[in-house]
Amino acid sequence: MAYKIEKAEMIAENIFEFWINAPHVAKNARAGQFLVIRINDKGERIPLTVSGVDGDLVRIVFMKVGKTTMFLSTLGEGDFIEDVAGPLGHPSEIKDWGRCVVIGGGVGIACLPILAKALKESGNEVTGIIGARNKSLLLLKDELASHCDELVVCTDDGSFGYHGFPVDILKKKLEEGVVDCVWIIGPAIMMKITSLATVPYNVRTFVSLNPIMVDGTGMCGSCRVTIDGETKFACVDGPEFEAASVDWNELMTRQRIYTEEELKARELFED
Ligand code: FAD
Ligand code: FES
Structure with a gap:
């Protein structure tokens, strides 16, 4: 089919x-x-x-x-x-958390509208925080805004909204004590750094992991990640996990294991 x-x-x-x-x-x-x-x-x-x-x-x-x-x-x-x-994969854990913050970076921003909508429909107050290199990369911004009580937009170059990174805004909200739960979706390094901000506040923080996947059904082992010291397969056990449990260094190292082959495949395709 x-x-x-x-x-x-x-x-x-x-x-x-x-x-x-x-x-x-x-x-x-x-x-x-x-x-x-x-x-x-x-x-x-x-x-x-x-x-x-x-x-x-x-x-x-x-x-x-x-x-x-x-x-x-x-x-x-x-x-x-x-x-x-x-x-x-498992759906996001949607329930009445209270005050939720959903954070997106890069193409990960496009995953937020469906999440914000589900959280809102379950009675949560939803704040969106999105960050991109410049204003042309603020994907689905208006759609996301329609599902959020508040949307804060950040750009690395200051071409739109706050000149800086979503983690700066998150830190302010955490200091104000107005956050009960956080989702962060974006490049691994962005999820790692942003999620560190919530650790001192003990706020539940979910990240969506993006290791290399092949079958997506738990059979091949390529999406192996370490969570709280235990091996998990992101495709069937995730892709969302609690940020503080993730072995980020292993994830980022394993994401790069086929770089040479990927480059070759890309060059052959471009020819
Ligand atoms: P390649 O040349 O194969 O790789 C380029 C980059 O993509 C490398 O950094 C490599 O580490 C990574 N990558 C390669 N193959 C895979 C693979 N099979 N699985 C995961 N990463 C890979 N990207 C989006 O643009 N939008 C999304 O909504 C999105 N959702 C994702 C959800 C999950 C659960 C995961 C695991 C990844 C997601 N990605 C998403 C990443 C996307 O799968 C990769 O960009 C894509 O596989 C790259 O394939 P390629 O042949 O074009 O590039
Ligand atoms: Fe093969 Fe997860 S993609 S086990």
Whole structure:
């Protein structure tokens, strides 16, 4: 079975938003889960987060970083993706936490609207904090704002909103004592540094880990992470974990193990 791309748009430099017709995924997908897609029968499998759901359609937002995402970015409306497996992974723990802060960095921002919406619908007060290199990379900002009580926007270059990083805003909120729970989604280094801020306040803090994944079903072991000293598979035990339990150095080292091969595959694709 192939899955039709119903809408495709480049929403920022190298970042694409696709709505894919996948009723079985759309029906069951919840915030925090992901898909594993394979473009054609010769393609590799890559994991992408469920960024939204609308009827039979499921949204992915991806950054062009290597061979498969480059290939994916060449597809458009009316094209088909061979396999869309999901929803995979545990959904985010949605309940009445109180005052929640959801933080996104880079392409991770696109994972926040579905999360903020679910938290809001469960009676939480939701503050969004997003950070990007510049204003052109503030993905889905207005949609996210519509699900938040407050949205604070940060840019590294000061081209929009607060000139600085989301962690600065988070620290202020923690000092004010107005935070009960935090989600952080973005590059590993950003999640590590931002989550350190909550440790002295003992505030529950979830991060969505992005190790290399292949099958997404707990069989291959490539997404192995260490959580509180125990081996876990991010695809079936996560992808969300409590930040303070994560062995960040191992995660970041393992993310780089195929750098040489990834570069070669990208060069071959570009030729
Ligand atoms: P490659 O040349 O293969 O790799 C480029 C970079 O991507 C490297 O840093 C590499 O470490 C990382 N990567 C490569 N293969 C994988 C893999 N199979 N799994 C994870 N990381 C990999 N990216 C988005 O843009 N949007 C998303 O919503 C998103 N959600 C994700 C959800 C999960 C649970 C995980 C684990 C990753 C997610 N990613 C997301 C990352 C995305 O899967 C990678 O960018 C993609 O696999 C890169 O493939 P490539 O062939 O284009 O690049
Ligand atoms: Fe293979 Fe998780 S991706 S075990």
